[in-house]
Amino acid sequence: MHAMKQQTAQVRWEQRLQTPLLSLSLVFAVAYAVQIVTPGAPDWVHKTCQVAEWVVWGAFAVDYVVRLALAPGKWLFVRSHPLDLVAVLLPLVQPLRLLRLVSTLLLVGRRARMAPQITLTTYVGGAVVGLMMFGSLAVLQVERDAPGGNIKTLGDAVWWSFTTMTTVGYGDLSPTTGLGRVLAVGLMISGIALLGVVTANIAAWFISRFERDDAAERRQTALLEALTAEVRELRAEVARLSDTQGTAAVPEAPAPRV
Template identity: 45%
Template structure:
């Protein structure tokens, strides 16, 4: 019964929390991209971010309540707890948008390449954009910062997530370095996903070619067998007596 209630809760909040994460993205990004934003709008964005925090907190506490083994739930959902408790991890609430990417992924057809393309493109774009926002927020105001604009932050995020790392832009603050560490791990994970998916596709393709070749061979053998049988029948008819 508890398991059924938990599943119903997860189904009910899946899209509302995804929408909340989208609202959080807008409210989080606007003041960062427009430092001269009117104070009233800044307050509005702040209210939206706190409202989304409240929704995520309610979701976490409800899921905790619906679990039988709550200690195990806490251990397995440390990231969710950290997102709720630690303000520095606010951008991680946007991971909920991966739900939307997963939905798009289900509509990408049965093609493995299509599913991988949707997932990787969506996840990479989201990670780069969020990391750029987070690092410019962390670096802005530091006199030694060399990531001064969102363009700089976007360039840094792209070179970091692809593990290129030119070194022309880098964070100097502690918060910025935490963002960099997370982005590096995300980049490695995305490369691993692409590599594994590509390897799977190649193996499937080779297996498909082999199966097609075997099928063609069986058809040829069957055709030759039919011809030999027909020749035997013809020879038998031509024999005298």
């Protein structure tokens, strides 16, 4: 009973924090993007963005600690939420700041595991778009000032991110630094996984529709067969009654005289 109360408290906390954490993830997204897209902005803009990132990180850290405290099995919670732990423990590593945003997407995605296919596909589609945009920002930050780098603008980064996530790989743009290549590997793996989830859920939706159509068709066929059998029985009954009435209506022939 005590474990059930703890589990209920943990679920209530996660449900209550879903919308605020999503809003904070948007704040983090804007703060992260502004620093990369506008490198020549005034210092106060960059400092404000950095403060916003730290505030968001603090909110994620508090959320993780509270969920860990409410979890019935502490070690099981740590093992089942590795990305959340990494996002909290590595706030100073620039590329891994994106894990804080990804952890929020995963937090929202956990709420959608039991949702219908359309709802889940919407969540995953949003994760694909978010991952592509922030992968673009991360590789632009790493490659823009690299010697011999060819990803210099946001447009180049978005194009490279799109071709990388879809594993097309035209080769016209590619990272030249080690960190950029690590980002590319992560983007390829994540893109394949997320797009695979979208494809699987769309296929599952079509299959469920076909199954419902087949079930409706089978019900209609059974109904028609039952109606046909009933009509046959009625026809047989009508024919029987007609024969009976016809026989009763025929008068008996008079006996012959001797």
